[in-house]
Amino acid sequence: GAVVSQHPSRVICKSGTSVKIECRSLDFQATTMFWYRQFPKQSLMLMATSNEGSKATYEQGVEKDKFLINHASLTLSTLTVTSAHPEDSSFYICSARERPLPEAFFGQGTRLTVV
Amino acid sequence: AQSVTQPDIHITVSEGASLELRCNYSYGATPYLFWYVQSPGQGLQLLLKYFSGDTLVQGIKGFEAEFKRSQSSFNLRKPSVHWSDAAEYFCAVAINQAGTALIFGKGTTLSVSS
Numbered sequence: 001g002a003v004v005s006q007h008p009s010r011v012i013c014k015s016g017t018s019v020k021i022e023c024r025s026l027d028f029q030a031t032t033m034f035w036y037r038q039f040p041k042q043s044l045m046l047m048a049t050s051n052e053g054s055k056a057t058y059e060q061g062v063e064k065d066k067f068l069i070n071h072a073s074l075t076l077s078t079l080t081v082t083s084a085h086p087e088d089s090s091f092y093i094c095s096a097r098e099r100p101l102p103e104a105f106f107g108q109g110t111r112l113t114v115v
Numbered sequence: 116a117q118s119v120t121q122p123d124i125h126i127t128v129s130e131g132a133s134l135e136l137r138c139n140y141s142y143g144a145t146p147y148l149f150w151y152v153q154s155p156g157q158g159l160q161l162l163l164k165y166f167s168g169d170t171l172v173q174g175i176k177g178f179e180a181e182f183k184r185s186q187s188s189f190n191l192r193k194p195s196v197h198w199s200d201a202a203e204y205f206c207a208v209a210i211n212q213a214g215t216a217l218i219f220g221k222g223t224t225l226s227v228s229s
């Protein structure tokens with residue numbers, strides 16, 4: 001199957017700083033990418049959907065200014081957590097689809113810890 | 116609204132025993148159906164998918180799933196569970212719009228006892 005690479009797998013940052021997470025599709029063109037947040041022992045919560053070259057569409061309750069998403073190319077999307085706070089600590093997972101295929105492929109996830 | 120229900124939050128199965136994880140969906144038409152597995156601290160791996168055709172689909176790691184339209188179900192099965200199968204399992208659907216996100220169930224935690 002298609003491969004989605006997410007980096008870094010773990011990151012620790014200080015409160016108030018920003019951290020960037022990268023999501024790359026290695027062998028297909030990701031026309032649409034999705035960013036999820038997962039709390040311990042819970043399902044995935046969709047944060048935003050981004051189409052290449054367009055602004056991301058955020059789910060209700062997700063702060064656009066805190067979670068900046070860029071999808072500048074067909075193989076790369078980034079999520080930047082700005083002015084991070086301890087409550088932003090979580091597991092973030094990206095996913096990518098190649099239109100018109102309905103299946104989605106997932107990155108390995110990023111464990112963010114804000115101290 | 117579309118939804119996915121996984122009725123079992125946690126299941127424990129003895130190693131070597133058979134397994135069935137339940138999944139029901141709510142959608143007006145037949146969606147695209149998926150099962151994913153997640154090991155602790157990892158992303159999701161696609162186990163199998165159903166788009167159309169034969170309602171019994173085979174996946175990786177010896178898993179299979181059967182689509183039953185009349186029951187709006189897509190249950191995951193494995194004849195003999197291995198200790199390495201212990202993980203979180205998610206059922207998901209995609210409706211007929213290629214740009215939309217998958218809709219996930221809440222997941223089922225599988226524990227395997229020796």
